[in-house]
Amino acid sequence: MDRPRLVVAAPHGRSGKTTVTIGTVAALAERGLAVQPFKKGPDYIDPSWLSEAAGRPCRNLDLFMMGEGATLEVFRRGTLGADLSIIEGAMGLYDGVDLEGTGSTAQLARLLSAPILLVVDATRMTRSVAALVTGYQHFEPDVNLAGVVLNNVARTRHEKMLVGAIEHYCGIPVLGCIPRMPQLAIPDRHLGLVPRAEDERLVPAIESARRAMAEYLDLDRLLGIARSAPPLPVGEETGGRGDADAPHLPLGGAGSSQRAGPRGEGLSHHSSLSTHHCGGPKIGVMLDRVFTFYYPENLEALERAGARLEFVDSLADLKLPEVDGLYVGGGFPEMFMGELEANESLREDVRRHIDGGMPVYAECAGLIYLSGGIRWDDRRAEMVGALPCEVEMVAKPQGHGYSVAEVVADSSFFRRGRTLRGHEFHHTRVVCLDRARVRFAYRLLRGSGIDPDHNDGLLVGNVLAAYTHLHAAAAPEWAESFVEAAERQRGRLGVGGRGRG
Numbered sequence: 173m174d175r176p177r178l179v180v181a182a183p184h185g186r187s188g189k190t191t192v193t194i195g196t197v198a199a200l201a202e203r204g205l206a207v208q209p210f211k212k213g214p215d216y217i218d219p220s221w222l223s224e225a226a227g228r229p230c231r232n233l234d235l236f237m238m239g240e241g242a243t244l245e246v247f248r249r250g251t252l253g254a255d256l257s258i259i260e261g262a263m264g265l266y267d268g269v270d271l272e273g274t275g276s277t278a279q280l281a282r283l284l285s286a287p288i289l290l291v292v293d294a295t296r297m298t299r300s301v302a303a304l305v306t307g308y309q310h311f312e313p314d315v316n317l318a319g320v321v322l323n324n325v326a327r328t329r330h331e332k333m334l335v336g337a338i339e340h341y342c343g344i345p346v347l348g349c350i351p352r353m354p355q356l357a358i359p360d361r362h363l364g365l366v367p368r369a370e371d372e373r374l375v376p377a378i379e380s381a382r383r384a385m386a387e388y389l390d391l392d393r394l395l396g397i398a399r400s401a402p403p404l405p406v407g408e409e410t411g412g413r414g415d416a417d418a419p420h421l422p423l424g425g426a427g428s429s430q431r432a433g434p435r436g437e438g439l440s441h442h443s444s445l446s447t448h449h450c451g452g453p454k455i456g457v458m459l460d461r462v463f464t465f466y467y468p469e470n471l472e473a474l475e476r477a478g479a480r481l482e483f484v485d486s487l488a489d490l491k492l493p494e495v496d497g498l499y500v501g502g503g504f505p506e507m508f509m510g511e512l513e514a515n516e517s518l519r520e521d522v523r524r525h526i527d528g529g530m531p532v533y534a535e536c537a538g539l540i541y542l543s544g545g546i547r548w549d550d551r552r553a554e555m556v557g558a559l560p561c562e563v564e565m566v567a568k569p570q571g572h573g574y575s576v577a578e579v580v581a582d583s584s585f586f587r588r589g590r591t592l593r594g595h596e597f598h599h600t601r602v603v604c605l606d607r608a609r610v611r612f613a614y615r616l617l618r619g620s621g622i623d624p625d626h627n628d629g630l631l632v633g634n635v636l637a638a639y640t641h642l643h644a645a646a647a648p649e650w651a652e653s654f655v656e657a658a659e660r661q662r663g664r665l666g667v668g669g670r671g672r673g
Contacts, residue, residue, distance in 0.1 A: 176401060179277065182261065182293075198385070200258075203391075209226045209257070210230060210247065214641065216502060220464060228254075233280055236593060243645075263277070278315050285404065298330065301334050302341035305342045319347045455499055456483075457501070458498070459501075461487065465535070474651045476651070477651040490521075498525070505555075526632075531654065535642070561604055576619065594647075612631065
């Protein structure tokens with residue numbers, strides 16, 4: 173199966189690979205190519221920028237959570253209708269979860285038989301760059317390091333020494349030398365880059381990256397390397413729909429109701445997501461400047477299970493639409509705590525629906541929103557109040573990385589005894605928890621969770637709210653269980669009923 177592809181990797185984080193990837197995707201899309209971006213590992217923020225650059229949703233590939241089979245399936249589905257795929261790596265090329273490098277970008281590149289472009293920060297380095305690149309060429313077998321991009325190149329003499337050393341000692345091409353350009357920096361904070369959907373004023377950073385890559389990279393040579401990837405074995409397409417006709421997470425979040433993509437197509441924020449299951453239950457999805465962390469496959473899985481998705485804006489909507497379930501994903505509610513508190517009407521409506529038995533699945537920011545309130549320094553803001561706890565923002569990470577959860581209590585979403593693989597990234601902690609009023613859904617075998625005993629997943633009524641983020645490819649029963657719970661709720665209320673008190 174002919175699917176041109178290229179992995180963009182680096183010796184270490186902060187080398188510039190995200191900027192190179194965003195700019196390259198945007199520059200190739202500007203040429204009229206359908207570029208499918210992927211991000212290795214559990215990440216929502218870099219994909220929000222890559223989605224904007226490509227004009228089609230970035231998808232995640234994660235061997236730890238998904239395993240090889242599901243990772244290949246996500247890749248195959250995502251590449252339908254694309255001219256080529258660009259996969260951004262994570263951390264260093266060989267960094268994984270253990271000494272053997274399990275789950276590394278290199279392992280992913282081998283699985284996909286994808287050539288690798290190595291982005292090297294050339295600050296304060298000349299001939300030594302050849303030793304570094306040689307090490308990355310030969311550290312593990314069957315790694316196709318096909319080219320190098322040099323970042324933070326000081327001047328012409330510096331460039332000549334770097335390029336000469338790599339081409340003489342390593343025998344691979346240098347596809348570009350990017351000078352030090354402060355304007356290429358994308359704003360970041362405690363969990364990485366600022367999500368693209370939070371502020372329309374951040375979008376010009378993509379244009380700056382596009383212009384830089386168009387000027388300093390040999391894009392034709394890069395395309396040649398991507399097209400040199402061998403055909404992938406033809407896999408069984410299990411009902412997957414390509415981006416050409418599949419409903420998916422709207423690009424750009426809630427910043428604008430309509431915008432033009434890199435090739436001029438309009439991308440509507442509140443686009444109709446499903447026409448295939450017109451009789452199924454409705455599940456609300458909070459998607460706006462606050463709640464931006466959703467894997468496209470999670471929404472698509474809900475639709476394949478029969479749900480009709482309705483988007484909810486936590487800042488602008490005063491009531492929930494007519495829904496039978498609610499999905500509240502991750503994001504940065506601490507940055508909008510005053511605005512969330514001010515929308516008292518919606519918070520009360522969410523609480524009434526929860527009291528009426530509506531199934532709700534919430535991850536991280538969703539947990540914060542459903543709590544009694546959020547505290548940050550000397551400020552406090554009221555939240556929904558459906559969970560008997562509050563959440564406190566702190567300076568140090570409270571959970572960071574992969575998690576493995578044993579399901580210890582039955583819920584509308586999972587049966588006891590199941591083991592789930594996910595991830596957590598948060599700077600908040602649960603405080604003032606009334607343990608008499610909750611059960612825990614998970615006990616973490618890996619990860620931090622909610623308390624020192626590594627419990628996670630608060631169960632209150634038909635709500636499951638956890639710090640652990642899950643991907644539908646790693647937990648395929650999640651979507652069907654969620655839709656079944658929403659269908660039961662619809663049956664209790666009567667079709668089209670809202671269950672208001």
